[in-house]
Amino acid sequence: MKNMIFVIAAILCIVKISVADDNSYRDVLENLEDRLISRLQETEVGSLRAQMDTHTETERDENFLNEGQKSDEFKAKKRRPPFAIDRVKPLPVCRPYVPFLPTSTCCERGFAYVDLTKNSPCNAIDTATGIEFLQEPTSQSGVTEDCSKTALLKVNFEKFTKVPCDYCLRKPLCGRRMLRIDLKLSSGTRSNWGFNIGDSRTNDGWKGDSNTQINDAETDGRFPAVRVYQSDKCPTRFPLKTFPNAIGPDVQEVTIYVSNQHIRIVNDQGLDEYVCDNCLYALNGQADSQGVNEDIYIGLNRVVSGRIDRNGVGVCSATLTWACPRW
Structure with missing residues (x-):
């Protein structure tokens, strides 16, 4: 499709040169040339998009194939928050049994x-x-x-x-x-x-x-x-x-x-x-x-x-x- 457009555009250029002195033909040919160039640009953009889609699909396939190998590592990272460190069990709290403490100011405090x-x-x-x-x-x-x-x-x-x-x-x-x-x-x-x-x-x-x-x-x-x-x-x-x-x-x-x-x-x-x-x-x-x-x-x-x-x-x-x- 792309090559055919190039061929048509080349023919138009030759015809346009041969009728250079006839303005009516020249306007028609220029209009047709503009339409062909637009079509060529659309074709280029479409081709680029297709390449990008193909590349994305290829990456997706590779990720899918590698998922089994990376799943354990991925899951481990997903479970750990950023900058996570190994969790340490909190120390038990010491609760001394103190049923009585001195209240009078003349007495020794503490236990x-x-x-x-x-x-x-x-x-x-x-x-x-x-x-x-x-x-x-x-x-x-x-x-x-x-x-x-x-x-x-x-x-x-x-x-x-x-x-x-x-x-x-x-x-x-x-x-x-x-x-x-x-x-x-x-x-x-x-x-x-x-x-x-x-x-x-x-x-x-x-x-x-x-x-x-x-x-x-x-x-x-x-x-x-x-x-x-x-x-x-x-x-x-x-x-x-x-x-x-x-x-x-x-x-x-x-x-x-x-x-x-x-x-x-x-x-x-x-x-x-x-x-x-x-x-x-x-x-x-x-x-x-x-x-x-x-x-x-x-x-x-x-x-x-x-x-x-x-x-x-x-x-x-x-x-x-x-x-x-x-x-």
Whole structure:
């Protein structure tokens, strides 16, 4: 078609030259020439469009043929937003169990929290004055039960000067004079030592500390009972007081108050008992031939001294705060 148009146009040119002197013929031939040129241009444009369409169809076919090979990569890119990075699981949020915080302005603020569960995000938190972790939560070798990690804390008390040394402090005073310990217990396995609160760094359960301190009173939480023992100032080997089911199977929460010559045990099953005795915790500068101090030690799922044959399972967490007078 294109070649034929060229031939006709050439003939017209020859004829136009031969009749150059006849204006009437010349106008007719020029008009016919213009129409032929327009037709030629339309043919060129149509040819170009056809080539473009063919090229597009060829690309589409190639993409279709390659789709199977590229589909996985394409889908992976489609799923990922621009500049995407590998997603990281968010860290679990630590929510310490803090049932009580001091409110009076004269009291020590802050708390210490220890989590003894297997997969805890919290571990140990300490914002309180006078409370120190000697051993942060540590798994026991070969023990698979939950709430079986062990920990050890040291707590330093302030002396009070307006009352005698031998004074049973049953009510909170300002400052670091009465410690509150909130324990959460396991709903599963419980066995042996849940806690050991001693006046000596070497308290190891039952009674005594191998002669490290004279003031070595201690309280044992051996499931399901709590037993309170006097110091070496009172030579008896028997417990001063026993609370048979203070941490029994039905008990989930226990609160313990410790102060000079005093301990109080409260649980969620209605128990609320205290013991006052001059052979209990010496936290007001009482004489001791082997060294005066105002410290106690708290072993959780273990005894204070660390005897591995006196560990236990069953305390899931502990929160320590300084008790406050309510005025």
